Amino acid sequence: MKSSTTNHLALSTQAISKYFYQPRTFQVLKEISFDVQKGEFLSLIGKSGSGKSTLLYVLSTMDTSYEGKLAINGQTLTGKSQNELAAFRNEHIGFVFQFHYLLPEFTAIDNVMLPALKLGKKTKAEIKKKALENLEILGIAEQATKPASQLSGGQQQRVAIARALINDPAVIMGDEPTGNLDSKNTKIVFDIFRQLAREHGQTIIAVTHDDDFAANCDRIIELSDGRLL
Amino acid sequence: MIRKTNLKIVFAHLTSRVKQTMVAILSVTFGISMYIFLNSFMNGVNGTQTELAFSTLAHIRVYNDLPEDRSNLLAGSFDQPTAINIRNARVIQYREGIRNSAKVLHTLAALPQIKAYTPQVNINVFFRNGASQVNGLLSGVEVVSEETLFKPSQYMAKGQWNDLGYRADGIVLGKGLAKKLSVKLHDKVMVATASGITRSYEIIGIIETTLANVDNAKAFIKIGAARQLLSKNAGYVTDIQVNIGDFDQARKVADKLRPLVDFKVEPWQEANGQLDAANSLRNILAVAVSFTILLVAGFGIYNIMNMTVNEKIREIAILKAMGFNGRDIIEIFLTQSVIIGMLGGVVGMALGNVISRIVNQIPFQIATLETLPIAYQAEDYIMASVFGLCTTFIAGYLPARKAANIDPVEIIRG
Numbered sequence: 111m112k113s114s115t116t117n118h119l120a121l122s123t124q125a126i127s128k129y130f131y132q133p134r135t136f137q138v139l140k141e142i143s144f145d146v147q148k149g150e151f152l153s154l155i156g157k158s159g160s161g162k163s164t165l166l167y168v169l170s171t172m173d174t175s176y177e178g179k180l181a182i183n184g185q186t187l188t189g190k191s192q193n194e195l196a197a198f199r200n201e202h203i204g205f206v207f208q209f210h211y212l213l214p215e216f217t218a219i220d221n222v223m224l225p226a227l228k229l230g231k232k233t234k235a236e237i238k239k240k241a242l243e244n245l246e247i248l249g250i251a252e253q254a255t256k257p258a259s260q261l262s263g264g265q266q267q268r269v270a271i272a273r274a275l276i277n278d279p280a281v282i283m284g285d286e287p288t289g290n291l292d293s294k295n296t297k298i299v300f301d302i303f304r305q306l307a308r309e310h311g312q313t314i315i316a317v318t319h320d321d322d323f324a325a326n327c328d329r330i331i332e333l334s335d336g337r338l339l
Numbered sequence: 340m341i342r343k344t345n346l347k348i349v350f351a352h353l354t355s356r357v358k359q360t361m362v363a364i365l366s367v368t369f370g371i372s373m374y375i376f377l378n379s380f381m382n383g384v385n386g387t388q389t390e391l392a393f394s395t396l397a398h399i400r401v402y403n404d405l406p407e408d409r410s411n412l413l414a415g416s417f418d419q420p421t422a423i424n425i426r427n428a429r430v431i432q433y434r435e436g437i438r439n440s441a442k443v444l445h446t447l448a449a450l451p452q453i454k455a456y457t458p459q460v461n462i463n464v465f466f467r468n469g470a471s472q473v474n475g476l477l478s479g480v481e482v483v484s485e486e487t488l489f490k491p492s493q494y495m496a497k498g499q500w501n502d503l504g505y506r507a508d509g510i511v512l513g514k515g516l517a518k519k520l521s522v523k524l525h526d527k528v529m530v531a532t533a534s535g536i537t538r539s540y541e542i543i544g545i546i547e548t549t550l551a552n553v554d555n556a557k558a559f560i561k562i563g564a565a566r567q568l569l570s571k572n573a574g575y576v577t578d579i580q581v582n583i584g585d586f587d588q589a590r591k592v593a594d595k596l597r598p599l600v601d602f603k604v605e606p607w608q609e610a611n612g613q614l615d616a617a618n619s620l621r622n623i624l625a626v627a628v629s630f631t632i633l634l635v636a637g638f639g640i641y642n643i644m645n646m647t648v649n650e651k652i653r654e655i656a657i658l659k660a661m662g663f664n665g666r667d668i669i670e671i672f673l674t675q676s677v678i679i680g681m682l683g684g685v686v687g688m689a690l691g692n693v694i695s696r697i698v699n700q701i702p703f704q705i706a707t708l709e710t711l712p713i714a715y716q717a718e719d720y721i722m723a724s725v726f727g728l729c730t731t732f733i734a735g736y737l738p739a740r741k742a743a744n745i746d747p748v749e750i751i752r753g
């Protein structure tokens with residue numbers, strides 16, 4: 111049984127360490143332990159090279175070669191098989207990459223729909239409706255049927271955010287999700303995150319270099335040389 | 340079942356690089372069409388060869404042979420401790436030929452595998468015309484059933500095969516034999532048996548089969564005339580030649596027949612090892628060549644799928660990050676290569692058929708042939724699709740597995 115304290119935790123890490131062995135052995139993450147509450151909007155800041163992206167990959171379950179323990183929504187994910195983790199990611203984690211990664215042959219809306227089609231819990235019509243809504247909120251509904259490869263950097267990033275939200279994931283992780291956006295669109299994305307956290311109890315963990323963005327979050331955690339300050 | 344979402348990705352891949360997809364399809368098309376053509380050609384050659392060989396050779400021969408082990412005929416007749424001393428053992432054949440053939444023929448008629456049979460009285464004789472004398476085989480045949488088995492009428496250079504049925508004193512000579520004896524149609528030829536009996540026959544036909552051992556040393560007379568020459572009763576035959584549906588089954592049918600008749604039952608492979616060997620060798624060659632071709636086609640698909648995987652490595656990483664698992668990725672790439680294989684296979688079979696038809700028109704006038712021989716067999720097409728699919732499956736699976744094992748972090752980190 112889960113204890114009541116872990117029950118309202120969206121994410122918890124215990125002494126996560128990670129090493130890179132190429133070109134020489136180097137500890138990139140050092141005993142990182144922290145908890146994130148459900149519905150919390152968290153910023154992860156730190157100098158370039160401090161290990162923010164590396165930590166986010168571990169938290170997203172994509173990177174499994176680390177020491178320590180990771181739990182999301184009270185489920186221990188450390189030690190699970192790749193297939194179990196893939197299914198978990200699909201349903202519970204939305205990820206916005208540092209560099210916008212879309213499938214170039216697919217249209218914007220197809221890109222947004224894909225994780226939901228994979229999950230297969232809603233009909234195609236429902237998924238399409240929700241995808242359009244997401245694009246609408248992010249102000250790129252008119253680009254919905256354009257191939258992803260023909261969108262601008264900022265547009266692509268917003269499509270990627272719409273995609274991350276499609277399955278109503280418990281945790282949304284963004285690696286500089288507003289890195290390519292102007293201040294107006296940054297504000298839109300920030301407000302969306304704010305609203306998702308407050309009204310839907312979704313948890314946001316965003317890496318950012320934007321001090322304004324960070325300042326308005328619920329909590330800031332800072333990485334320095336792989337250690338949590 | 341392939342998930343619809345995965346299928347959608349497959350089509351996006353196939354249609355985004357049309358040129359590459361075409362090259363992959365063409366490599367399968369080439370492999371399958373060559374497989375079809377080569378096997379059809381090889382089977383055509385084999386068929387012609389066999390048809391020629393079986394124009395004088397029956398699938399199974401039944402005859403009276405000497406007992407096989409001649410060293411101790413008394414073994415089994417006495418108890419162990421009895422000392423037996425046989426000196427200068429020799430077999431005295433007290434029963435020549437098949438004296439009462441009716442019983443054997445009756446047994447043969449009852450077996451469903453047996454399509455046709457003909458009794459023969461074969462005698463080693465000397466053919467004589469004046470001073471020229473040639474050693475050869477005189478075959479006393481039943482004109483009608485001999486025709487159903489060996490179709491000698493097809494090979495008649497002069498005269499009519501059926502006339503033999505009406506002429507007890509008629510003989511059909513091999514073309515080379517006639518030449519050696521310097522005789523022609525309607526001439527007389529003398530035949531002398533080992534026991535010194537001599538008779539004269541009128542040449543009513545000349546046969547040319549292109550097989551030297553027939554053309555140069557064989558002659559045919561009516562079976563009754565042969566019995567008369569040997570002073571044997573009406574049931575006497577030396578050989579019964581048997582044809583079955585599929586000559587490859589000769590050994591099996593012979594094994595079935597053996598306990599039912601008292602005589603030696605010999606499938607054609609036993610007496611004609613060289614024919615059997617040539618057939619087998621040609622088949623092995625065809626298989627080896629076809630597999631090489633399929634292997635090359637397989638490498639074509641493998642290469643292109645590998646290229647696709649390398650090109651799509653970022654997309655694969657994104658898919659995995661979004662929650663697609665290894666099985667999905669394998670499914671996506673395997674489906675892609677199987678679609679390529681099926682398209683290439685269908686076009687390849689059509690092309691193979693067209694090539695075969697064209698080659699079948701090329702003139703080639705040797706022996707009984709007029710054009711290059713081609714056999715159109717459904718099996719070749721079935722095998723081509725089975726092997727083609729297997730090849731694409733393996734050629735697609737290896738790159739697909741590689742794609743499934745991609746570590747998304749490594750790619751996304753950049």
Ligand SMILES: Nc1ncnc2c1ncn2[C@@H]1O[C@H](COP(=O)(O)OP(=O)(O)OP(=O)(O)O)[C@@H](O)[C@H]1O
Pocket residue numbers: 130131132133138156157158159160161162163164165752
């Ligand atoms: N695959 C790798 N092999 C070896 N070292 C790596 C690898 N990836 C990252 N590093 C190193 O690990 C450290 C942390 O990298 P990381 O990408 O997590 O930094 P970051 O905090 O995200 O920086 P930025 O703000 O520039 O994105 C860096 O020193 C980097 O050089």
Ligand SMILES: [Mg+2]
Pocket residue numbers: 162163164208285
């Ligand atoms: Mg980074």
